[in-house]
Structure formats: structure tokens, C-alpha cells
Amino acid sequence: MKIEFRFCPSCGSALSLRQIEGHDLPACPNCEFVAWKGPKVAVALVASDPQGRILVIRRGISPGRGGWAFPGGYVDDEEDPAFGAARECLEETGCEAAVDELAGVFHVVTEDGGLVVLAYRGRLTAGEPTPTPEAPELGCFDPEQLPELVFSSHRRAFDAWQAGRAQVD
Ligand SMILES: [Zn+2]
Numbered sequence: 001m002k003i004e005f006r007f008c009p010s011c012g013s014a015l016s017l018r019q020i021e022g023h024d025l026p027a028c029p030n031c032e033f034v035a036w037k038g039p040k041v042a043v044a045l046v047a048s049d050p051q052g053r054i055l056v057i058r059r060g061i062s063p064g065r066g067g068w069a070f071p072g073g074y075v076d077d078e079e080d081p082a083f084g085a086a087r088e089c090l091e092e093t094g095c096e097a098a099v100d101e102l103a104g105v106f107h108v109v110t111e112d113g114g115l116v117v118l119a120y121r122g123r124l125t126a127g128e129p130t131p132t133p134e135a136p137e138l139g140c141f142d143p144e145q146l147p148e149l150v151f152s153s154h155r156r157a158f159d160a161w162q163a164g165r166a167q168v169d
Contacts, residue, residue, distance in 0.1 A: 005035040039107070039114035043085040044072035044154055046161040047097045047122035049140045054158075055124060056147060057092055057135035063110070067150025070119070070157065071095075071135070085120045093138055094130030097122040104160035106153040119157030121164065 005015055008028035015035065018027035026035040047055045047070075056068050071089040075081050082099045089097045103119040129138045141147065143162065149155045 008033045037113065039116045040112075041075045041081065042072060042115055042117045042153075043075055043081050043088060044070040044117055044119045044151075044157050045085040045089050045097060045099065045122045046070055046103055046119060046157060047089060047095070047124050049124045051140070053140035053142055054146055055089075055093060055095060055129060055140050056138065056149070058137035058147075059150065060132070060134050060136045064150040068147040069150055069154050071097075072117075072119075072154075075118075081118050082120060085118075085122065089122070090127070092132055092135045094127045094132070095124050096126040098125050101164075103157055103164060106156050108151075108153050115153070117151075117153040117157070119153070119160065121161060 005026050007013065008015055008031060010033045011028060011031045013028050013030040015026040015028055017024045020027065020034060025037065027033065049055065055071065057071055059065050059067055059069050071092045072085065073088040075084040085099050086097050089095055100121045100123065103121045106117045106119065108115050108117065129140065131138060146158065149158060
């Protein structure tokens with residue numbers, strides 16, 4: 001859901017559109033407030049188990065409900081994104097993961113606005129994949145047999161993960 005400012009959160013005046021640096025932005029006529037727009041930041045974790053299989057979930061919630069994806073989600077304010085990737089993995093799958101290097105950064109524009117997805121490579125270190133409301137179905141798959149992923153950013157992340165794996169092998 002996209003939230004638009006209608007009133008100035010600083011002084012309460014009704015906002016009006018003002019052209020600033022080429023963008024029409026809600027701005028306050030009585031003070032300095034401008035509702036600047038920036039992308040949200042999300043993480044995805046491409047985590048492999050000791051057999052080299054990749055953990056994916058069938059999403060139980062929107063966006064992408066019913067589709068397959070890597071564990072991930074929005075980064076909390078003041079949270080290191082790599083920590084967020086491990087946190088989301090644990091919350092969604094019951095699996096602890098070590099987060100290694102960045103696989104890639106992917107920008108997408110959704111109906112809710114811009115999104116920057118940081119995709120990490122990782123390794124599952126403890127725990128068994130356990131269904132949760134966010135991931136009612138999940139499992140580890142051979143990379144060659146991974147289900148079709150619902151998000152374009154995750155498909156690109158998997159491509160980047162595979163390209164990185166080729167360099168390591
Ligand atoms: Zn104001």
C-alpha cells in the first residue's frame with residue numbers, strides 16, 4: 001500500500017505539489033517540509049545447504065503470494081541489510097544462515113514504488129526448513145531444478161549467484 005502525505009507532518013498545513021529537481025513532490029506552503037520519495041530496501045538470501053541445494057519458499061503472503069522466492073523481505077530501519085537477510089531467513093524458514101558476499105543489487109519499480117533488492121549469497125548453518133505463515137511450503141532444491149521464481153529481482157539474483165558460482169568452481 002502506498003501512503004501519500006496530504007498534510008504537513010511538521011505544521012499541519014495542506015500540502016500542494018511543487019516541482020523540485022524535475023519531480024512533482026508534495027510540499028508544504030508554510031514551512032520547509034517536502035515529501036521526498038526514495039526506494040524501499042529489501043534483501044534476498046540465496047542460501048545453500050551442505051549438499052549445494054538452494055532454499056526456496058512458496059510465499060504465504062503478498063507480494064508474490066503462492067509463488068516461489070528466496071527468503072527475504074524489507075530491511076528494518078537501523079538494521080544492517082546482511083543481518084536482515086539472516087533474520088528474514090530464520091523468521092520465514094526456521095533455518096539459521098551465514099550471510100556471505102553480495103550477489104548483486106537489483107532495482108525494480110512496483111505499483112508501490114521503487115524497490116532496491118540486495119541479494120546475498122549465504123550458507124545454511126543450522127535448523128530444519130519448517131513451514132511458517134510466511135512460507136507454508138519450502139524446501140531445498142538442486143540449482144538445476146529450482147522452481148520458477150515469482151520476482152524478477154530474485155530471478156536476476158539467481159543468475160548472479162550462478163555466475164559467481166562458475167567463477168568459484
Ligand atoms: Zn509545514
